[in-house]
Amino acid sequence: xxxxxxxxxxxxxxxxxxxxxxxxxxxxxxxxxxxxxxxxxxxxxxxxxxxxxxxxxxxxxxxxxxxxxxxxxxxxxxxxxxxxxxxxxxxxxxxxxxxxxxxxxxxxxxxxxxxxxxxxxxxxxxxxxxxxxxxxxxxxxxxxxxxxxxxxxxxxxxxxxxxxxxxxxxxxxxxxxxxxxxxxxxxxxxxxxxxxxxxxxxxxxxxxxxxxxxxxxxxxxxxxxxxxxxxxxxxxxxxxxxxxxxxxxxxxxxxxxxxxxxxxxxxxxxxxxxxxxxxxxxxxxxxxxxxxxxxxxxxxxxxxxxxxxxxxxxxxxxxxxxxxxxxxxxxxxxxxxxxxxxxxxx
Amino acid sequence: xxxxxxxxxxxxxxxxxxxxxxxxxxxxxxxxxxxxxxxxxxxxxxxxxxxxxxxxxxxxxxxxxxxxxxxxxxxxxxxxxxxxxxxxxxxxxxxxxxxxxxxxxxxxxxxxxxxxxxxxxxxxxxxxxxxxxxxxxxxxxxxxxxxxxxxxxxxxxxxxxxxxxxxxxxxxxxxxxxxxxxxxxxxxxxxxxxxxxxxxxxxxxxxxxxxxxxxxxxxxxxxxxxxxxxxxxxxxxxxxxxxxxxxxxxxxxxxxxxxxxxxxxxxxxxxxxxxxxxxxxxxxxxxxxxxxxxxxxxxxxxxxxxxxxxxxxxxxxxxxxxxxxxxxxxxxxxxxxxxxxxxxxx
Numbered sequence: 001x002x003x004x005x006x007x008x009x010x011x012x013x014x015x016x017x018x019x020x021x022x023x024x025x026x027x028x029x030x031x032x033x034x035x036x037x038x039x040x041x042x043x044x045x046x047x048x049x050x051x052x053x054x055x056x057x058x059x060x061x062x063x064x065x066x067x068x069x070x071x072x073x074x075x076x077x078x079x080x081x082x083x084x085x086x087x088x089x090x091x092x093x094x095x096x097x098x099x100x101x102x103x104x105x106x107x108x109x110x111x112x113x114x115x116x117x118x119x120x121x122x123x124x125x126x127x128x129x130x131x132x133x134x135x136x137x138x139x140x141x142x143x144x145x146x147x148x149x150x151x152x153x154x155x156x157x158x159x160x161x162x163x164x165x166x167x168x169x170x171x172x173x174x175x176x177x178x179x180x181x182x183x184x185x186x187x188x189x190x191x192x193x194x195x196x197x198x199x200x201x202x203x204x205x206x207x208x209x210x211x212x213x214x215x216x217x218x219x220x221x222x223x224x225x226x227x228x229x230x231x232x233x234x235x236x237x238x239x240x241x242x243x244x245x246x247x248x249x250x251x252x253x254x255x256x257x258x259x260x261x262x263x264x265x266x267x268x269x270x271x272x273x274x275x276x277x278x279x280x281x282x283x284x285x286x287x288x289x290x291x292x293x294x295x296x297x298x299x300x301x302x303x304x305x306x307x308x309x310x311x312x313x314x315x316x317x318x319x320x321x322x323x324x325x326x327x328x329x330x331x332x333x334x335x336x337x338x339x340x341x342x343x344x345x346x
Numbered sequence: 347x348x349x350x351x352x353x354x355x356x357x358x359x360x361x362x363x364x365x366x367x368x369x370x371x372x373x374x375x376x377x378x379x380x381x382x383x384x385x386x387x388x389x390x391x392x393x394x395x396x397x398x399x400x401x402x403x404x405x406x407x408x409x410x411x412x413x414x415x416x417x418x419x420x421x422x423x424x425x426x427x428x429x430x431x432x433x434x435x436x437x438x439x440x441x442x443x444x445x446x447x448x449x450x451x452x453x454x455x456x457x458x459x460x461x462x463x464x465x466x467x468x469x470x471x472x473x474x475x476x477x478x479x480x481x482x483x484x485x486x487x488x489x490x491x492x493x494x495x496x497x498x499x500x501x502x503x504x505x506x507x508x509x510x511x512x513x514x515x516x517x518x519x520x521x522x523x524x525x526x527x528x529x530x531x532x533x534x535x536x537x538x539x540x541x542x543x544x545x546x547x548x549x550x551x552x553x554x555x556x557x558x559x560x561x562x563x564x565x566x567x568x569x570x571x572x573x574x575x576x577x578x579x580x581x582x583x584x585x586x587x588x589x590x591x592x593x594x595x596x597x598x599x600x601x602x603x604x605x606x607x608x609x610x611x612x613x614x615x616x617x618x619x620x621x622x623x624x625x626x627x628x629x630x631x632x633x634x635x636x637x638x639x640x641x642x643x644x645x646x647x648x649x650x651x652x653x654x655x656x657x658x659x660x661x662x663x664x665x666x667x668x669x670x671x672x673x674x675x676x677x678x679x680x681x682x683x684x685x686x687x688x689x690x691x692x
Contacts, residue, residue, distance in 0.1 A: 010651075010652060024648065088643065118653070119650065119651060122651045151651075151653035151654075152653060246368065247358075275371075289660070292647075295642065296635070296642045299660050300638065301467065301638075302368075303664060304463075304662060304663035305498075306356060307497035307664055308497075309662060311659065313657065314646050315646055316645075316646055316656055318652075
């Protein structure tokens with residue numbers, strides 16, 4: 001792969017400011033809706049704004065839907081992408097393939113409905129209208145266009161699942177897929193944040209991967225989330241604990257599970273949960289950090305300070321299954337699908 | 347292990363502010379030189395200040411050794427540990443075991459000379475005098491006392507290596523040990539920052555682990571560092587490149603190596619090298635990030651944006667060998683030992 005291929009694969013020709021940056025690091029992208037050979041042009045119908053970004057926008061706008069819409073429009077007009085300058089985060093989108101670059105003919109058909117599996121922080125976006133803002137889910141109905149680069153992953157939207165349910169699952173698809181690839185039969189698996197969107201999918205993926213010989217322990221601090229996790233009946237134990245209190249987490253976990261985990265999944269969207277997660281994992285075990293609030297230094301120096309050689313993985317959101325594992329959970333598990341329909345369906 | 351054991355193992359009883367914090371997160375520790383049952387008391391002779399911390403202190407003091415000493419003394423007096431409040435980093439120390447807690451009798455003898463393998467950011471420290479400040483190496487001659495907790499790793503200082511040479515190697519000991527545990531025979535290994543202290547040790551560890559069937563590619567941007575890496579004759583190719591320029595790094599790397607690496611080691615102490623390191627690694631390959639400048643989000647979202655499922659590891663500094671792999675490099679490799687003696691010996 002020469003440099004020319006990289007330009008198309010990674011969208012380098014779409015960067016306006018600063019020159020030479022990659023699209024995510026760039027301040028401003030060129031969102032002109034004309035496809036280059038390596039690109040797809042998408043007619044956008046819905047944005048799912050990242051939770052951290054939506055919380056910030058909503059707070060700044062005093063919870064007013066119209067002001068949130070104005071601010072979203074202003075960011076996209078200014079940057080050529082929905083890259084919240086305060087939180088640094090984006091989201092994903094759903095739309096219909098409108099045009100296919102010459103180099104990609106045959107890959108899929110125009111008219112195919114897809115969800116992007118790449119962050120909006122690097123997706124060229126142009127908005128014509130904002131139709132509605134869902135204050136609960138952070139989903140935004142829009143008219144507009146987006147560009148996908150050669151290397152930008154996407155998934156066809158399944159026809160057997162409600163759109164917003166599929167969207168919620170695809171948004172966090174890397175977590176259950178990486179869980180499935182990491183957990184071995186017989187492993188004891190701790191799921192920290194088990195009642196959240198990615199937590200429920202990971203509970204199912206972990207249970208499937210570890211099998212009847214293994215154990216799955218569901219941990220969450222919110223009673224309602226924990227009740228949902230318990231309702232799946234996937235966990236051998238369900239633990240109410242705040243992962244920011246490392247000692248309390250360890251005590252509650254050990255009280256229920258008996259011994260440290262072989263693999264722990266951290267899916268908690270609050271800062272300061274690295275030490276606690278390391279402390280419920282056996283020293284030669286593995287922690288997968290999926291939360292964007294994870295601090296590299298807190299994890300590295302924290303484990304060192306505890307004298308533990310814990311293998312710690314950065315939860316890369318891309319997996320080659322491109323969402324298949326996450327969608328399979330919704331098809332295999334009617335309880336989780338029911339919870340997703342209650343939480344996410346419009 | 348009950349909560350009581352944890353208190354001694356992790357030094358929780360040494361935390362003064364804020365109550366309930368772990369020693370690293372704490373603002374202030376109790377450095378009183380009286381051992382608890384699970385502790386060691388160390389008579390300190392030398393501190394090795396973390397590079398980022400020493401650079402900050404030196405810049406703030408206009409490069410004046412006496413002012414650096416004053417500032418070091420002030421931090422330790424204020425916090426009960428050498429935890430630079432600006433950089434958040436620490437360092438390590440060398441000293442002699444003065445007292446051994448009741449629960450640890452027999453573990454080693456009083457009078458044993460040791461280096462700590464745990465950060466000074468969580469080591470209770472009291473300084474009586476600062477004797478000298480080495481502006482080149484960031485090593486500080488002192489008189490004082492430190493406390494090691496039950497779980498705090500340390501290594502006996504070897505008698506066959508100069509103290510400051512051993513200290514330099516032990517300071518980064520986790521990197522070569524984890525390299526040795528990760529690289530498999532026949533792997534193609536890229537070492538980004540190969541000419542630095544940890545880079546040279548990792549070059550040797552990578553060469554040993556991959557064997558003659560594998561390949562090792564040494565990358566550095568500094569000509570002098572690269573010359574040292576080349577002098578080891580451990581690398582199949584030596585590449586001059588700036589890892590902050592992802593595309594240029596990839597082009598230079600591929601020009602020399604031919605194909606992407608199975609395992610890449612990032613040992614570069616500057617920010618913004620995550621994308622470049624991912625781009626020289628094959629999508630199903632592994633990156634070990636050892637640099638404290640690594641951004642969790644830049645790595646996770648960066649790989650996702652490139653559509654690469656790269657396995658990315660947080661470079662936890664602790665390994666159960668407690669420095670043995672790093673010291674073995676200096677014994678096995680006279681070229682690297684010579685470079686260390688030139689760079690680090692007093």
